[in-house]
Amino acid sequence: MYAQNGTPFMADEDLLNTVLADLKRTVREYTTAATESNCPTVRRVFNDLTMDTLRLQGELYNQMSQMNMYTAPGKALRQDVDKQIQAAQQTQQKCQQFVREKTGGAGAYNQASNVPLHQANVQHNNGSYYM
Amino acid sequence: MQSNQMQALSGKELEYIADSISNEDLLIKQLAATAGTTQNSTVQGICVQQIQSHTHHMDMLVQLLHQHQQYAPTQPQ
Numbered sequence: 557m558y559a560q561n562g563t564p565f566m567a568d569e570d571l572l573n574t575v576l577a578d579l580k581r582t583v584r585e586y587t588t589a590a591t592e593s594n595c596p597t598v599r600r601v602f603n604d605l606t607m608d609t610l611r612l613q614g615e616l617y618n619q620m621s622q623m624n625m626y627t628a629p630g631k632a633l634r635q636d637v638d639k640q641i642q643a644a645q646q647t648q649q650k651c652q653q654f655v656r657e658k659t660g661g662a663g664a665y666n667q668a669s670n671v672p673l674h675q676a677n678v679q680h681n682n683g684s685y686y687m
Numbered sequence: 688m689q690s691n692q693m694q695a696l697s698g699k700e701l702e703y704i705a706d707s708i709s710n711e712d713l714l715i716k717q718l719a720a721t722a723g724t725t726q727n728s729t730v731q732g733i734c735v736q737q738i739q740s741h742t743h744h745m746d747m748l749v750q751l752l753h754q755h756q757q758y759a760p761t762q763p764q
Contacts, residue, residue, distance in 0.1 A: 568730045571721040575714065575737070582710045589703035595694040598704075601751050605707070605744055612740055619733050 569625040576620065579613040695758040704748055711745040 590602035620626040715738055722734035
């Protein structure tokens with residue numbers, strides 16, 4: 557596939573980027589297909605195809621990265637990460653409060669958390685419950 | 688695959704399978720075109736490997752159609 561002037565149709569980098577973009581789209585479509593499948597056999601095949609296409613996309617990304625064909629996105633700033641952590645903790649606290657209110661504390665957040673306990677959890681047994 | 692899990696395909700499932708075959712077809716052709724033009728043996732190797740995987744995916748999807756063929760009603764239900 558060469559143009560009339562003898563140069564390649566497109567650079568390797570551009571061609572592989574096109575494939576990478578299509579792999580990403582295909583993973584999304586397999587995921588959607590799996591979630592909307594009725595037949596268990598069909599769902600399992602779409603699930604397997606999702607996982608395998610995800611693997612292929614990851615492998616291609618790594619290979620392109622090693623050949624300097626893909627520029628990794630810039631790093632997020634510490635202040636932005638801090639801001640998101642603060643917002644996430646507030647979301648967690650409000651979510652836990654909501655669950656406590658709705659369930660009366662029964663079985664709420666019994667699973668071990670992988671983040672340190674914070675104020676909301678410490679107060680868990682002292683709070684007043686509604687419902 | 689256990690036959691007791693098999694049901695007739697829904698219209699939506701059939702469309703997803705057809706679209707997926709089309710996606711795999713496009714990927715295989717893009718990879719083959721890249722393998723055919725590149726001067727870089729590493730890129731060629733990557734493409735050949737990926738082609739094998741996507742050909743297998745295409746086979747799985749075609750097999751899925753064959754497996755459900757007998758369960759498809761001949762009249763609208």
